[in-house]
Amino acid sequence: MKRGLDGTEPKEDELSEGREKDRGADQAPENDQLYAIKPIHEKGQGWVATSKISKGTCILAETPVFKVPRFAPPQNNFMLPSITSMSIIIKELKNLEKDQQRAFFAQHNAHGSRHSPFLGIAKTNVLPLGPKAPEGGLFLEASRINHACNPNSQNTWNDNLDKLTIHSIKDIEESEEITISYLDGSESYKVRQQSLKTSFGFDCTCELCSLPPTLRRESDRRLDEITRLDELIGDGVRIILTPLACVRDAYTLLQLLKEERIDDARIARLYSCLQNRLPLVARREIFPAPLLAVALPN
Numbered sequence: 001m002k003r004g005l006d007g008t009e010p011k012e013d014e015l016s017e018g019r020e021k022d023r024g025a026d027q028a029p030e031n032d033q034l035y036a037i038k039p040i041h042e043k044g045q046g047w048v049a050t051s052k053i054s055k056g057t058c059i060l061a062e063t064p065v066f067k068v069p070r071f072a073p074p075q076n077n078f079m080l081p082s083i084t085s086m087s088i089i090i091k092e093l094k095n096l097e098k099d100q101q102r103a104f105f106a107q108h109n110a111h112g113s114r115h116s117p118f119l120g121i122a123k124t125n126v127l128p129l130g131p132k133a134p135e136g137g138l139f140l141e142a143s144r145i146n147h148a149c150n151p152n153s154q155n156t157w158n159d160n161l162d163k164l165t166i167h168s169i170k171d172i173e174e175s176e177e178i179t180i181s182y183l184d185g186s187e188s189y190k191v192r193q194q195s196l197k198t199s200f201g202f203d204c205t206c207e208l209c210s211l212p213p214t215l216r217r218e219s220d221r222r223l224d225e226i227t228r229l230d231e232l233i234g235d236g237v238r239i240i241l242t243p244l245a246c247v248r249d250a251y252t253l254l255q256l257l258k259e260e261r262i263d264d265a266r267i268a269r270l271y272s273c274l275q276n277r278l279p280l281v282a283r284r285e286i287f288p289a290p291l292l293a294v295a296l297p298n
């Protein structure tokens with residue numbers, strides 16, 4: 001039986017009630033697990049699809065076994081002052097069931113002897129509870145998903161469910177590995193390799209990182225432009241003052257994301273940003289770009 005975050009054991013009828021209440025669009029079916037944890041070549045273990053998974057499917061919705069403060073990481077690293085974090089992690093571990101404690105210590109520690117095993121495992125496996133969130137969560141299932149720089153799934157913290165959800169962002173074939181990105185944004189090859197080595201202790205050999213040098217340089221150029229445009233479009237003042245330029249940038253960004261086969265939350269954010277912020281006059285007068293036909297149907 002899983003304990004609550006306060007360490008108390010919920011009653012069986014409360015669990016049944018909770019299961020029914022939790023079911024929703026973001027809830028993965030409980031008895032229809034879409035993945036299995038299996039050995040992956042040169043990666044240890046990872047998630048493998050047990051059947052074909054359509055794009056947009058909720059593969060898992062998982063409650064963290066515990067939460068810990070997350071000190072505004074400059075990039076992707078989980079950083080906590082050692083003494084504070086150690087005491088929090090030890091306290092939380094004591095509240096876990098024995099099998100959960102075993103599962104915690106079975107997780108990968110990318111930091112070797114630089115930290116205690118408690119901290120090393122937490123720093124390697126804790127996932128942020130939302131962008132720039134002050135907290136991270138330790139997930140026994142989701143932490144087993146391997147990284148890819150152009151993944152087929154996305155992890156998102158859902159405040160309403162108080163769970164981390166894993167959704168497919170591409171169609172995934174049976175027996176294909178399910179991956180998420182451990183990184184924020186779209187860094188170029190060298191930056192990605194450095195971040196992954198520093199934070200997680202591995203050299204990435206994913207499909208994107210294995211491109212021949214010429215194709216990799218082209219990819220890096222697109223990724224740099226994606227990052228630049230993504231930041232520009234998030235500028236609320238600019239979209240009011242120069243809506244036409246923003247729409248053109250948005251269209252360029254969509255094309256670049258498509259060329260890089262990126263289909264993650266940035267696309268939804270792009271549509272949402274235009275829908276909410278673009279002045280009404282601009283919506284009516286701007287050329288009928290394909291973007292507007294979808295993003296601004298009214």
Ligand SMILES: [Zn+2]
Nearest residue numbers: 149204206209
């Ligand atoms: Zn990679």
